[in-house]
Amino acid sequence: MSYLEHFDTLVKEQIERVERMKNAPAAPDFASMDKVVIGAIDGDGIGPIIMDSCREILNKLLADEIAAGRIEIRTIKGLTIENRVAKLQAVPDDVLAEIKECDLLLKGPTMTPGKGDNLPNIESANVKLRKELDLFANVRPVVIPEKGIDWMFFRENTEGEYALGNRGVDISDDISIDFKVTTTAGTKRLARAAFEHAKANGNKNVTIVTKANIMKKTDGKFLELCYEMAKEYPEIKTNDRYVDICSANLINDMVNKDFNVFILPNLYGDIITDEAAQMQGGVGTAGSANMGSRYAMFEAIHGSAERMIKEGRGQFANPASICRAAVMMLRHMGAMEKADILEKALDAAAENVNIVRDGSGDTAADFTKFVLGAI
Ligand code: IPM
Ligand code: MG
DSSP: HHHHHHHHHHHHHHHHHHHHHTTTTOOOOGGGGGGHHHEEEEOOOHHOOOOOOOEEEEEHHHHHHHHHTTTTEEEOOOOOOHHHHHHOOSSSSHHHHHTTTEEEEHHHHOOOOOOSSSSSSOOHHHHHHHTTTTTTTEEEEEEGGTTTEEEEEEEEEESSSTTTOOEEOOOOOSSSSOBBOOOOHHHHHHHHHHHHHHHHHHHEEEEEEEEEETTHHHHHHHHHHHHHHHHOOSSSEEEEEEEEHHHHTOOOOEEEEGOOEEEEEEHHHHHHHHOOOOHHOOGGGHHHHHHOSSSSEEEOOOOOOHHHHHTTGGGOOHHHHHHHHHHHHHTTTHHHHHHHHHHHHHHHHHHHHHTTTTTOOOHHHHHHHHHHOOO
């Protein structure tokens, strides 16, 4: 296929995607459901260790609901790098079918093959799931009380640099081109979610983050549409920053507490949320929600940390991040009291359990024991 034909195919696919977005199914009404099925996916590397911890905690926290059949925590196997390489699929078909039968997903980190890993170039399972389940908003809270910081990031999750991240072309030995996609429907639904969140939480201010001075078409559209959405929320103060100065502002204690809600395109959101999580105490401490209309998937903000397993330090993986994600999941399904109980226990664990990556402190098992005792 020539690169012109390739480009033509990509454009047609994106036009079809926009049509699908317009016909997206409605969100489930958890309050009216007899049973909610939570799919629990271990993932790779430290995934099984932190997921075991989180499952044990949820089994205790939700014991009554599980016994009454109102909640099922269903383990979904096969989203492992070995199985994905064997099937040469980012998410093997049978695994995807099982996932789609659940209402909510709690997912451990999965390994993404990169250049130099000596693995086939399969797409990231995360990216594939976000696309397949149309999980358009990646919602990531970062809270640092001692600095007065209370941030909520709304990262676009299906387009931008990720939409065609593995569909770029090597035009020749000299030239490689990747593509970035921004759509009106994709931007509006994210902006809507962010402004609704800001409104529901006392009209917090909203900052739009782009590099629209350089990425004129894609980020230009994103910025313009977000400002247009802002007009529907006149009581909310809206401003924007370029992503470079935004990353500097976040670590500037003179101004960082003034930010509340951020709206970001996919790649900037990826980078900025790691920076913010590090300020909070490390990527191991931050949860992440991938919200769509029909599905929602909750995960740790960090990766699978294969190195910790290879070096025999797996027991020092920190389950805090996936447990924070579980708090977000409980809130999403309307289990507010359970969410509060778990959140308080996690706050207490942050004070009392000291997991350090070099292995000189507590273990994942110590963390689990502490949280089980606190709920
Ligand atoms: C994240 C991760 C993923 C991403 C990777 C694992 C594909 O870094 O969720 O932030 O880039 O989105
Ligand atoms: Mg990331």
